[in-house]
Amino acid sequence: xxxxKSVEKSYGAASAISNLxxxxxxxxxxALIGPSGCGKSTLLRLILGLIEPTSGEVVVDxxxxxxxxxxxxxxxxxxxxxxxxxxxxxxxxxxxxxxxKHLDRAVDINKLTQLAHFPNDALGRFPGELSxxxxxxxxxxxxxxxxxxxxxxxxxxxxxDPLVRSSLQKDLKQIFGEIGQTVVLVTHDMAEAAxxxxxxxxxxxxxxxxxxxxxxxxxxxxxxxxxxxxxxQRQMVTL
Amino acid sequence: MRKVYALLILMSMVLGQVALAQTxxxxxxxxxxxxxxxxxxxxxxxxxxxxxxxxxGMGATGIVWTALKDGGITLYPEYTGTVSExxxxxxxxxxxxxxxxxxxxxxxxxxxLGFNDAYGLVMTKSQATKLGIVKISDLKVHPELTAGITPxxxxxxxxxxxxxxxxxxxLKDVRGIDHALGYAALFAGQVDIKxxxxxxxxxxxxxxxxxxxxxxxxxxYRAVFLYRLNAPPQAIKAIASLAGKIDEAHMIAMNAVxxxxxxxxxxxxxxxxxxxxxxxxxxxxxxxxxxxIRLTEKHLELVGISLLLAILVGIPLGIVASKPGALxxxxxxxxxxxxxIPSLALLSLLVPIxxxxxxxxxAIAALFLYSLLPIVRNTAVGISTIPAGLKESxxxxxxxxxxxxxxxxxxxxxxxxLAGIKTSAVINVGTATLAALIGAGGLGEPxxxxxxxxxxxxxxxxxxxxxxxxxxxxxxxxxxxxxxVPRGLRAK
Numbered sequence: 142x143x144x145x146k147s148v149e150k151s152y153g154a155a156s157a158i159s160n161l162x163x164x165x166x167x168x169x170x171x172a173l174i175g176p177s178g179c180g181k182s183t184l185l186r187l188i189l190g191l192i193e194p195t196s197g198e199v200v201v202d203x204x205x206x207x208x209x210x211x212x213x214x215x216x217x218x219x220x221x222x223x224x225x226x227x228x229x230x231x232x233x234x235x236x237x238x239x240x241x242k243h244l245d246r247a248v249d250i251n252k253l254t255q256l257a258h259f260p261n262d263a264l265g266r267f268p269g270e271l272s273x274x275x276x277x278x279x280x281x282x283x284x285x286x287x288x289x290x291x292x293x294x295x296x297x298x299x300x301x302d303p304l305v306r307s308s309l310q311k312d313l314k315q316i317f318g319e320i321g322q323t324v325v326l327v328t329h330d331m332a333e334a335a336x337x338x339x340x341x342x343x344x345x346x347x348x349x350x351x352x353x354x355x356x357x358x359x360x361x362x363x364x365x366x367x368x369x370x371x372x373x374q375r376q377m378v379t380l
Numbered sequence: 381m382r383k384v385y386a387l388l389i390l391m392s393m394v395l396g397q398v399a400l401a402q403t404x405x406x407x408x409x410x411x412x413x414x415x416x417x418x419x420x421x422x423x424x425x426x427x428x429x430x431x432x433x434x435x436x437g438m439g440a441t442g443i444v445w446t447a448l449k450d451g452g453i454t455l456y457p458e459y460t461g462t463v464s465e466x467x468x469x470x471x472x473x474x475x476x477x478x479x480x481x482x483x484x485x486x487x488x489x490x491x492x493l494g495f496n497d498a499y500g501l502v503m504t505k506s507q508a509t510k511l512g513i514v515k516i517s518d519l520k521v522h523p524e525l526t527a528g529i530t531p532x533x534x535x536x537x538x539x540x541x542x543x544x545x546x547x548x549x550x551l552k553d554v555r556g557i558d559h560a561l562g563y564a565a566l567f568a569g570q571v572d573i574k575x576x577x578x579x580x581x582x583x584x585x586x587x588x589x590x591x592x593x594x595x596x597x598x599x600x601y602r603a604v605f606l607y608r609l610n611a612p613p614q615a616i617k618a619i620a621s622l623a624g625k626i627d628e629a630h631m632i633a634m635n636a637v638x639x640x641x642x643x644x645x646x647x648x649x650x651x652x653x654x655x656x657x658x659x660x661x662x663x664x665x666x667x668x669x670x671x672x673i674r675l676t677e678k679h680l681e682l683v684g685i686s687l688l689l690a691i692l693v694g695i696p697l698g699i700v701a702s703k704p705g706a707l708x709x710x711x712x713x714x715x716x717x718x719x720x721i722p723s724l725a726l727l728s729l730l731v732p733i734x735x736x737x738x739x740x741x742x743a744i745a746a747l748f749l750y751s752l753l754p755i756v757r758n759t760a761v762g763i764s765t766i767p768a769g770l771k772e773s774x775x776x777x778x779x780x781x782x783x784x785x786x787x788x789x790x791x792x793x794x795x796x797x798l799a800g801i802k803t804s805a806v807i808n809v810g811t812a813t814l815a816a817l818i819g820a821g822g823l824g825e826p827x828x829x830x831x832x833x834x835x836x837x838x839x840x841x842x843x844x845x846x847x848x849x850x851x852x853x854x855x856x857x858x859x860x861x862x863x864x865v866p867r868g869l870r871a872k
Contacts, residue, residue: 222769
């Protein structure tokens with residue numbers, strides 16, 4: 142379980158997160174959604190201790206996130222960013238095995254390629270030689286390499302074309318079902334959030350607007366912004 | 381990264397092997413006569429069964445004297461006038477006093493070699509005749525004449541300043557110019573008057589007249605050898621055997637051969653070619669190929685050691701400078717400032733420091749300092765331009781800061797760092813030619829000698845191999861680049 146307790150994060154005068162409290166349940170897929178700049182990626186960084194809150198506290202599985210605990214939390218987590226975050230000087234296999242080698246722990250690469258539907262013969266390729274969808278699959282394999290108890294995905298499908306995106310969405314759904322761990326997914330696409338997540342958190346300007354399922358949002362909007370956001374998404378879909 | 385270190389260590393082993401056998405080291409100043417006398421000493425000492433090295437053209441009096449005092453060289457040819465006026469700074473003292481004073485520094489003086497090489501002023505015969513000038517006092521009424529004076533004489537205690545004071549000369553245009561280049565300038569009419577040594581071969585060659593020193597300003601400059609009192613006794617004995625053996629005519633003839641051919645061993649052999657002497661010993665001759673190989677090896681040694689040090693120091697400094705902040709500005713700023721110090725100035729700043737002096741160490745230290753900036757800057761840029769997303773990914777994976785640096789940042793910055801090292805290496809090969817100015821050898825040796833006697837052919841003997849070497853170094857680094865940089869980082 143991840144808990145945000147009255148978390149405030151500001152950069153100078155600008156506030157990215159303001160007095161935010163939120164619980165993310167264990168073993169479920171939670172989607173953080175909202176317009177650009179709403180603070181959804183900032184929440185992921187706070188969980189990993191990549192940035193520190195200005196005030197308030199983030200607690201992961203009972204441990205407050207701080208300088209001392211961050212390393213342990215990171216090593217129990219997998220993190221995937223938009224373009225995969227792969228290191229260009231390492232091959233696909235080297236990227237996946239990086240942490241395993243560093244910590245002297247075995248990585249079952251065959252299991253990962255099967256899980257992520259990645260061709261084994263492409264493991265020797267460098268990131269620059271992979272397609273956008275393949276990079277995401279490698280990023281995912283790297284994140285899952287050491288069986289993390291927490292998986293954080295920051296707009297993993299944001300930069301992909303619709304066909305690749307749809308195929309990866311199906312694969313992700315399947316993977317989330319198989320591993321059954323806590324997943325936090327950042328997206329700006331309500332259809333994707335509804336398809337992949339058990340719980341959706343709608344954010345605006347660093348604040349939580351509503352927590353629930355798509356049905357909750359449709360039938361019991363907490364404020365007019367929820368309906369507005371859904372309508373904007375629907376218009377795009379009916380194009 | 382391990383591959384890089386292995387390569388660097390290998391490089392240092394190949395380049396760093398400096399032979400340090402105990403030898404008698406003959407020094408000489410940067411002009412033909414000093415070279416020739418140095419060669420004569422080398423021959424005599426070799427014949428006496430000693431292992432001899434001749435450090436040619438180390439520079440002006442101060443440099444050679446310091447080297448003698450500090451034990452960098454064992455002996456070198458000097459003139460009594462220079463000893464009293466410049467070294468001891470006690471004008472007019474007699475010979476026994478000189479010997480007593482020199483002994484305080486552990487230095488002895490050989491008997492006279494047999495000739496006097498005084499300073500003098502020369503003009504072309506045609507102009508002297510036209511203006512009716514025969515003695516230095518005659519210059520008083522010609523303030524319009526220009527003078528090209530050796531920088532050393534311009535600054536000496538017994539030099540240009542006191543001379544003009546004594547004679548009441550008021551020349552308006554006086555320039556400092558290298559001794560050998562000065563003759564060319566005089567012959568070309570760019571200057572009217574220049575200083576000379578009265579045994580200079582150019583006096584005959586360019587048809588010049590030495591102006592009479594009618595007020596007896598210049599002291600006697602009897603040629604002698606100064607040696608370390610702790611030199612091997614057979615060396616001191618061998619040098620003493622030269623007493624009275626070389627007269628002025630002889631010296632002028634040898635200077636002429638030395639100046640023409642730049643083969644000082646050949647010039648020195650004239651001394652030994654007297655009756656009852658056998659033909660020239662073969663050790664004197666060194667083929668151009670052998671010389672080039674020897675000098676290139678020395679050059680690579682200087683470049684290799686200094687570059688290796690610059691890599692070992694520069695990369696850590698670059699890592700420090702890759703984090704924006706005050707420290708980064710200080711590191712990059714300092715490296716940048718060092719780069720702007722003229723190389724000659726840097727050398728002369730280092731020479732007075734006891735640890736350095738006239739040695740390879742000075743040359744290596746200077747080259748090291750010049751090599752730093754490109755390596756520091758490229759390391760800093762290579763690391764700081766890694767995309768933020770990748771830096772964050774490395775951190776989010778749970779790599780410790782040191783592991784991030786080792787496994788991610790440095791390998792990703794490798795192409796940029798290698799480019800910096802390559803730049804340093806190529807600059808270094810060029811700058812290392814200056815090492816010859818302080819007797820550290822290398823391909824600068826023919827360049828400096830050639831400059832000092834105004835001989836382009838000899839300059840090219842150093843300049844061409846140095847240029848070729850720079851190109852080869854560049855190609856070698858292109859190869860290293862291909863070897864070390866993974867396919868994933870090469871330009872797509």
